[in-house]
Each structure stands twice: as C-alpha cells, then as structure tokens.
Amino acid sequence: MRSSRLGRKLAVSVLLLFLIPTVIAGAVLVRLYRSGGLADPSTLALAVGVGFVTMIVYLGLVTHSLGQLLVRTLEEIQLGTELMATVNPNHRLQIRTGDELQALAGEINRMADRMRDAHAGLEAEVAGATRGLQLERSKLSAVLATLGEGVVVATTEGRILLANLAAQERLGAGSVTLLGRSLYDFVDSEKIAHFVARLRTSGGATERFSLHPAGGAVLDTVMTPFADGDERIIGFVLVLRDVTSPVRSEQARQRNLEQTLREARAPLSSIRSLSESLLAVGALGEDSSKRLLEAIHEEAVRLTGLLRDVAEPASLASVPGRFETIGVGDLTAMTLRRLRHDGVAADAVEVDAGAATLPLRVEASALSGVLVRLLRAVLARRRPDGRVWLRAMPRGHVIQLDAGGEGEFPLLELEARLDDPVTPGAARPASARDIVREHAGEAWGYTDAGCFGFRITVPGSVPAVGPPPSPASLTGAGLLSGSGEGDPGGGRPDFYDFSLLDAMEQHVRPADRARPLDELDYVVLDTETTGLEPDHGDRIVSLAGVRIRGGAVKGGEVFDALVNPERSIPPVSTRLHGITDAMVADKPPIDVVLAEFLRFADGAVLVGHQVWFDLRFLGPAAKRLGLPPLTDAHPVLDTLPLSEHVHGPLEGHDLETVAARFGVAVHGRHSALGDALTTAGIFVRLVELLRKRGVVTLGQAIGASRRVRRRSPPGGREATP
Amino acid sequence: MSADPMAKPRVLIVEDEPHIVLSLEFLLQRAGYETATATDGDEGLALVRRLQPDVVLLDIMLPKRNGYAVCQAIKADPGLRAIPVIMLSAKGQEVEVLKGLELGAASYVTKPFGNADILEAIRAVLPARP
Numbered sequence: 001m002r003s004s005r006l007g008r009k010l011a012v013s014v015l016l017l018f019l020i021p022t023v024i025a026g027a028v029l030v031r032l033y034r035s036g037g038l039a040d041p042s043t044l045a046l047a048v049g050v051g052f053v054t055m056i057v058y059l060g061l062v063t064h065s066l067g068q069l070l071v072r073t074l075e076e077i078q079l080g081t082e083l084m085a086t087v088n089p090n091h092r093l094q095i096r097t098g099d100e101l102q103a104l105a106g107e108i109n110r111m112a113d114r115m116r117d118a119h120a121g122l123e124a125e126v127a128g129a130t131r132g133l134q135l136e137r138s139k140l141s142a143v144l145a146t147l148g149e150g151v152v153v154a155t156t157e158g159r160i161l162l163a164n165l166a167a168q169e170r171l172g173a174g175s176v177t178l179l180g181r182s183l184y185d186f187v188d189s190e191k192i193a194h195f196v197a198r199l200r201t202s203g204g205a206t207e208r209f210s211l212h213p214a215g216g217a218v219l220d221t222v223m224t225p226f227a228d229g230d231e232r233i234i235g236f237v238l239v240l241r242d243v244t245s246p247v248r249s250e251q252a253r254q255r256n257l258e259q260t261l262r263e264a265r266a267p268l269s270s271i272r273s274l275s276e277s278l279l280a281v282g283a284l285g286e287d288s289s290k291r292l293l294e295a296i297h298e299e300a301v302r303l304t305g306l307l308r309d310v311a312e313p314a315s316l317a318s319v320p321g322r323f324e325t326i327g328v329g330d331l332t333a334m335t336l337r338r339l340r341h342d343g344v345a346a347d348a349v350e351v352d353a354g355a356a357t358l359p360l361r362v363e364a365s366a367l368s369g370v371l372v373r374l375l376r377a378v379l380a381r382r383r384p385d386g387r388v389w390l391r392a393m394p395r396g397h398v399i400q401l402d403a404g405g406e407g408e409f410p411l412l413e414l415e416a417r418l419d420d421p422v423t424p425g426a427a428r429p430a431s432a433r434d435i436v437r438e439h440a441g442e443a444w445g446y447t448d449a450g451c452f453g454f455r456i457t458v459p460g461s462v463p464a465v466g467p468p469p470s471p472a473s474l475t476g477a478g479l480l481s482g483s484g485e486g487d488p489g490g491g492r493p494d495f496y497d498f499s500l501l502d503a504m505e506q507h508v509r510p511a512d513r514a515r516p517l518d519e520l521d522y523v524v525l526d527t528e529t530t531g532l533e534p535d536h537g538d539r540i541v542s543l544a545g546v547r548i549r550g551g552a553v554k555g556g557e558v559f560d561a562l563v564n565p566e567r568s569i570p571p572v573s574t575r576l577h578g579i580t581d582a583m584v585a586d587k588p589p590i591d592v593v594l595a596e597f598l599r600f601a602d603g604a605v606l607v608g609h610q611v612w613f614d615l616r617f618l619g620p621a622a623k624r625l626g627l628p629p630l631t632d633a634h635p636v637l638d639t640l641p642l643s644e645h646v647h648g649p650l651e652g653h654d655l656e657t658v659a660a661r662f663g664v665a666v667h668g669r670h671s672a673l674g675d676a677l678t679t680a681g682i683f684v685r686l687v688e689l690l691r692k693r694g695v696v697t698l699g700q701a702i703g704a705s706r707r708v709r710r711r712s713p714p715g716g717r718e719a720t721p
Numbered sequence: 722m723s724a725d726p727m728a729k730p731r732v733l734i735v736e737d738e739p740h741i742v743l744s745l746e747f748l749l750q751r752a753g754y755e756t757a758t759a760t761d762g763d764e765g766l767a768l769v770r771r772l773q774p775d776v777v778l779l780d781i782m783l784p785k786r787n788g789y790a791v792c793q794a795i796k797a798d799p800g801l802r803a804i805p806v807i808m809l810s811a812k813g814q815e816v817e818v819l820k821g822l823e824l825g826a827a828s829y830v831t832k833p834f835g836n837a838d839i840l841e842a843i844r845a846v847l848p849a850r851p
Contacts, residue, residue: 262811265811265833266738266740266811266832269741269744269832269834270740270741270744272833272835273741273744273745273748273839274740274743274747276835277747277748280751281751307833398816398819400819411793415793440816441816442816442817442820444820444823444824446824447797457816457819
C-alpha cells in the first residue's frame with residue numbers, strides 16, 4: 001500500500017502523543033520511588049490523580065490542535081471550491097500543507113481551469129449564434145418593415161408573436177404595439193377559427209378571406225398555417241392587404257352605374273312604347289314620317305337590348321378580396337356559435353342540413369351578424385314552443401336564406417327590424433338591409449299561416465352559367481322580360497369527356513406513368529373561342545401556354561398567340577374576352593399556331609382547367625396537320641377533377657373559386673394567358689396537396705382524376721367561350 | 722272588381738314617370754282596358770282600395786311608399802289579396818324579381834319593355850273572359 005504523507009504525519013503525531021506523557025510519567029514515578037514517596041499511600045494516590053488529570057488535559061489539547069489543522073484545511077478547500085463554482089470562476093485554492101490536501105487542491109484548481117475554458121468557448125459560441133440571430137432578425141424586420149402588406153404571426157389562440165408596422169396600421173391599433181396582444185381584440189375570432197378549422201381538415205396550404213377591423217377597413221387576407229413537430233396547426237401567418245379604397249371606389253362606381261342604368265330604363269321604355277303605339281295607330285299618313293318613326297323605334301329596341309346586357313348584375317362579389325367563399329353549413333354554424341356566445345338558446349334553431357354544402361360568396365362576419373340579429377328577433381317573438389328555423393335554398397343564381405319561426409309578428413315591424421343597426425357601436429353602423437344590399441342582395445319580412453320571419457338573398461359562389469332561370473324555377477309565377485331578343489349568355493358546358501381520358505390512359509407509356517409528378521415538365525394551356533360548339537363551327541381565337549419546370553411556373557417560358565378563326569366572332573364572345581374581328585384579321589390560322597404551340601410544348605404534360613374543352617377545339621386542327629391526337633403525344637391532366645380529388649365534390653371547383661382557395665392570384669380572367677397563369681399557379685399547389693394524399697406519380701394522378709365523377713349542381717362549371 | 726262581365730277590365734297604373742304613364746294609358750286604352758293612375762305608393766294603395774281594379778301595374782321605385790310595401794299591403798289585406806299585381810320596375814336584377822314574386826306579385830315586367838310584354842303580362846293574369 002502506498003504510504004501517504006498525511007498518514008505518516010498522523011503516525012508520528014500519535015507516537016509523540018503517547019511517547020511524551022509516558023516519558024514524563026516514568027520520570028515522575030522514578031523520582032517518587034527514589035524519594036520513597038510511593039510508600040506513602042496518600043502521596044501515591046495524589047501522584048496517580050495528578051498524572052491522570054494531566055494526561056487528559058494533554059490529550060485534549062493535542063487532539064484539538066491536530067483537528068484544527070486538518071479541518072481548517074478541508075474547510076478552506078470547500079469554501080474555495082464553492083467560490084469557483086459559483087461567483088468567481090477565477091478564484092483558485094492556495095493550500096500549502098505539502099500533503100495530499102495540497103494535491104487535492106491542485107486538482108480542483110486544474111478542473112476549475114478546464115471549466116473556465118469550456119465556459120468561455122461556450123459563451124463565444126452563444127455570442128456568435130446570437131449575433132447571427134440578431135442579423136437574421138434585423139433582416140426580417142427590414143423585410144417586414146418595407147412590405148406594403150401587413151404581416152401578423154399569431155398562435156391559434158390569437159396571441160400575436162410578430163407583427164409589422166403595416167399590420168399595426170391595418171388593424172387600427174394606432175401606435176400601440178401588437179406584440180403579445182390578442183389578435184381577437186381587432187378582428188372576428190369566429191372567422192379566424194373557421195378558416196383555421198378548414199385548413200386543419202383540408203390540409204390546404206392557404207386560405208383567403210376578408211377581415212373587417214373596427215374602423216371600417218377591408219383587408220384582403222391570406223392565412224398560411226404553421227405546425228408543431230406533430231403536424232398540428234398551432235399558429236398562422238396573416239398577410240393583410242388593405243383593399244378599403246378599391247372596394248369603396250368600386251362600390252361607388254357600381255352604385256353610379258346602377259343609378260344611371262336605372263334612370264336610363266324609364267325614358268327608353270317610354271320612347272319604345274310610345275313609338276310602338278304610334279306605329280300601331282298608323283296615324284302618320286306620310287311614308288317619310290312613318291319611316292322616321294320606325295327608325296326611332298328600331299333604335300329604341302336596339303338600346304333596350306344593349307342596356308339589358310350592360311345591366312347584367314356586375315355583382316359586388318367581383319371586387320377582389322372583399323368576400324370569401326364559405327359553405328351555408330359553416331355560415332350557419334358560425335351564426336349559432338355567436339348566438340350561444342350571446343347566451344341565447346341556439347339549440348332551438350332548426351338547421352336545414354341538406355343545404356349545408358351550398359357555397360356562398362359573402363363576408364361571413366357581417367352576414368352571420370345579420371342572421372344572429374334576425375334569429376334573435378324570431379326567437380323573442382315566436383309562440384311558446386314554436387319552431388324556429390334557419391334554412392337555405394338555391395334560387396337561380398342566388399341563395400335565399402330564411403330565418404323564421406312559428407308565431408305572429410306584424411309585417412311592418414318585421415320590415416322595421418331589417419332597418420335596425422346590426423352593429424350599433426361600429427364606425428359605420430349598418431342595418432341588416434344595408435349589409436344584405438352590400439352583398440347585391442335583398443331582404444324582406446314575411447308572415448304566412450302562423451309563421452313569420454325574414455328572407456334574404458345572397459350571392460352563391462358559382463358565377464352565372466347560361467341564361468337566367470325561367471320564372472317557373474323561381475316561384476312558378478310568370479316573368480316577362482322587357483326584351484324580346486334571345487339571351488346571348490351560353491357558357492362553357494359542364495363538360496367532361498371520360499372517353500378522352502380512357503384514350504389517353506392507353507397511350508401513356510408505363511415508364512411515364514411511374515414518373516414522380518414533381519419531376520415532370522408541364523405546359524398549362526387555355527384557349528378563348530368564338531363559342532362553345534366546335535362541332536357547329538366555333539373556333540379558337542386565342543391560345544396560350546405556360547411552362548412549369550421543377551415545380552415552379554417559368555414566367556419566361558410563355559406561349560401566347562391570337563388566332564384567326566376564319567369566321568366572324570359573335571359580339572357576345574367579344575364582350576367576354578375582348579377579342580374582335582379586327583384584332584385577329586392579320587393573325588395566322590390555328591393550323592400554324594398549333595404547330596408552333598406543339599413545338600413549345602414538346603415533351604411536356606399538358607394541363608388545363610376543364611382542359612377537355614380546349615382539346616375538343618385543338619383536336620380537329622391536329623388532325624388537319626396530319627398529327628396523331630394530342631392525347632397520344634402528351635399525357636394530359638385536368639386541374640378540375642384533381643381539385644375535386646383533393647377537396648371533395650362539395651367545394652366549388654370553378655377556376656376562380658379554386659384560385660381563391662389556394663391563394664393564387666387571378667390574372668385577367670378570360671384572357672387565355674391570364675387563365676393559363678392562374679391554372680398553373682393552382683396546379684403547382686395541387687401537386688403539393690396530392691403528394692400529401694399519396695398521389696405522387698403521373699399514373700396515380702391520372703387514376704385520381706378517373707375516380708372523380710361528374711357531380712350534380714350546385715357545383716356548376718364556369719361559363720366561358 | 723268589375724261585376725259586369727262585359728265591362729272593360731280596369732287596370733290601375735301606379736307609376737311616377739309621366740311619360741311611362743302616358744304610354745301605358747295610351748296602349749291599354751287602345752287595347753280595350755279602362756285605366757286609372759296613381760303617382761305615388763300611398764295614392765296607389767288608396768286607389769286599389771277604392772277602385773278594386775282587375776289588375777295593378779305597380780312600379781317599385783315610388784315616392785312615399787315603395788312598390789314592395791304597396792304589394793305587401795295589398796297581399797296582407799284579405800279583401801284585396803286576389804287582385805293580381807304586376808311589378809313594373811327599372812330594376813332588372815334577379816334578387817328584385819325574386820323579392821317581388823315572394824311578396825305576392827303575380828308577375829314582373831322589367832323596363833325597358835315593349836308594348837307586347839305589357840299586354841301579355843296582363844292577359845296572363847286576368848281570368849279568362851267569355
């Protein structure tokens with residue numbers, strides 16, 4: 001065993017401890033013995049007693065001194081170590097005992113040195129990372145500060161984590177910082193909750209809707225969610241674009257237009273009717289006078305038709321960013337939640353589940369506010385245990401909502417309720433009737449056989465298709481339009497040709513079918529035409545394509561051509577796409593343009609929204625060029641059935657609705673290039689969503705399209721020649 | 722209403738545009754109808770009560786009481802309910818058509834109209850005459 005210095009010290013001490021008293025006691029005993037003192041018992045007893053006491057005292061003193069020496073050193077080590085570990089990492093132990101205690105202190109000092117070095121390194125790393133983070137943060141702040149759009153990052157509970165100055169302004173927070181505040185102090189929590197829930201169920205990338213903070217601003221809002229490690233949505237980014245001014249000026253413009261049109265109708269009616277009467281009377285003897293009157297009458301008839309076309313309801317819903325698409329069921333649920341929140345027994349309200357999927361194009365907060373107000377009036381006045389309902393039914397192009405119940409309510413009072421302010425505290429108090437009119441709708445009260453209530457009309461999300469409904473489809477009563485001319489309407493037919501899909505499927509090579517969607521090249525195409533019937537002489541007037549490569553729309557790779565249809569373009573089509581006979585007079589025919597287009601689209605999958613419509617026009621041209629059918633040469637994907645695959649048959653799938661759902665900017669509707677760009681933006685997002693649903697190859701995408709079958713209205717398709 | 726089956730059917734025109742009134746009166750009188758005219762909603766409703774016409778041509782944008790309210794009042798009165806109302810309006814939008822018909826109008830003619838439109842609308846709502 002290794003002998004230690006401390007051990008030796010202790011051994012020598014103990015030896016001395018016993019040696020010294022033994023020697024002294026021996027000397028005393030020898031002295032006593034020689035003096036004969038030991039013979040005297042009392043002297044002996046005294047000597048033993050004194051020796052014993054001296055021994056005890058001596059032992060005590062020596063033990064105390066030894067202990068002091070050891071304990072003090074250990075204490076010094078303990079206190080020094082504590083100092084180093086806590087407040088002063090630079091303190092070091094100064095033990096000079098020359099034994100193991102000194103060595104122990106030395107080890108502790110070295111350990112402290114290593115810890116200090118490691119700590120310093122860590123601090124340097126942290127400082128570096130912090131500098132990086134600060135740099136990133138200042139870059140982000142700079143970006144956010146320079147953005148025209150307001151940006152808010154918030155948790156689903158509404159706590160604002162980040163917001164730029166623009167957002168502060170848009171939300172009407174003034175100079176108060178938004179950080180840490182609740183988003184719901186500024187905007188409707190119900191609406192935010194609704195769209196978060198929709199993102200959760202749809203797995204979509206974004207939602208687009210409008211927000212209306214107090215103060216009257218209108219914010220076109222895009223919501224992008226973010227998730228935690230378990231893919232649960234825990235918050236969202238809102239990008240807020242202030243569309244107050246365009247919305248207000250568009251509203252004013254439309255009001256002016258409506259007013260002018262309304263005022264123009266009466267004099268025109270008089271001129272037409274009076275000239276007709278005069279002609280019928282035949283009182284004008286002279287031929288020339290009659291011819292002049294006939295001319296006046298013809299012009300009046302012509303103006304009648306023109307005015308009727310112009311007055312097609314250019315619904316306010318077309319103002320971008322003002323309204324959102326929401327199902328009747330969601331609006332109803334939002335309304336009932338608000339009622340419960342107000343402490344009203346909303347369970348009494350019967351809801352018509354059958355209409356839940358009807359899509360509306362409305363501002364959901366304001367409209368649910370109207371319904372809450374009307375239902376409260378009904379609940380307050382129904383007879384005891386009388387039924388109360390909230391129903392919806394499609395009526396032509398609009399959706400009629402009926403908030404009613406069993407009981408009595410004078411009609412005049414019902415009408416007065418519609419004029420009560422719904423939002424008394426708001427900057428611009430609006431009545432139920434005002435809000436409904438802002439939706440280009442009408443509101444009225446009704447009483448009928450022990451029932452009473454309110455009916456309002458609001459726009460559906462699907463744009464008008466074809467001619468307006470016959471009066472019979474409205475109520476069964478008669479309707480006479482003032483114009484005798486046929487309706488020019490018409491629209492892109494609800495057209496899906498599965499035989500073409502079958503034909504194409506046979507021609508897609510197995511190698512292509514297995515290719516991942518995000519590796520393929522695509523050309524997204526769209527056409528504008530003279531009409532809807534290629535079999536009856538309608539032709540293409542414009543063809544456009546946009547290339548998608550590497551999952552991104554290549555803005556620089558665009559094909560856009562006007563085509564001479566070699567026939568006249570009907571005015572009704574020109575009105576839609578703006579292409580006139582003069583514009584295409586010197587343009588090449590489709591045979592030439594298609595050949596160029598096919599060079600542009602070489603090697604790409606063709607994509608379009610209702611692409612089969614375009615292919616029906618392009619097919620005959622390809623045939624004339626002696627080319628095989630396009631579906632043989634190119635795999636084809638249609639964004640409409642793919643959208644249905646992703647979001648089910650119940651959402652709207654017309655181009656504008658899908659674009660709004662995906663937050664894709666709509667580029668000039670009814671231009672071939674604009675629609676192709678919009679469709680391309682949609683397709684890129686669709687590929688992402690399809691991947692989440694396990695559709696990753698071309699073959700799987702074709703299969704997914706096949707599984708989607710035509711559905712019945714109201715999911716109507718868009719009407720565009 | 723006219724009790725005598727041989728009497729001319731009576732049409733009440735409720736319209737504030739004088740030229741439209743002129744053209745309608747001219748047209749209807751020549752077509753064998755008797756006409757009466759009111760130029761605002763209140764007067765219109767009073768005349769409906771007093772004259773009990775066979776049919777009412779009712780403008781929507783009227784002074785004092787709009788056409789919807791006049792129609793509601795006619796349809797809420799058991800004594801007047803049977804009188805057919807033809808809404809006559811400068812508003813051509815579907816929602817107004819819907820509202821007018823929901824409030825009990827028998828049919829609807831939008832301005833600008835041709836004479837044939839008016840005559841057809843009236844013939845369609847009048848009971849068949851011997």
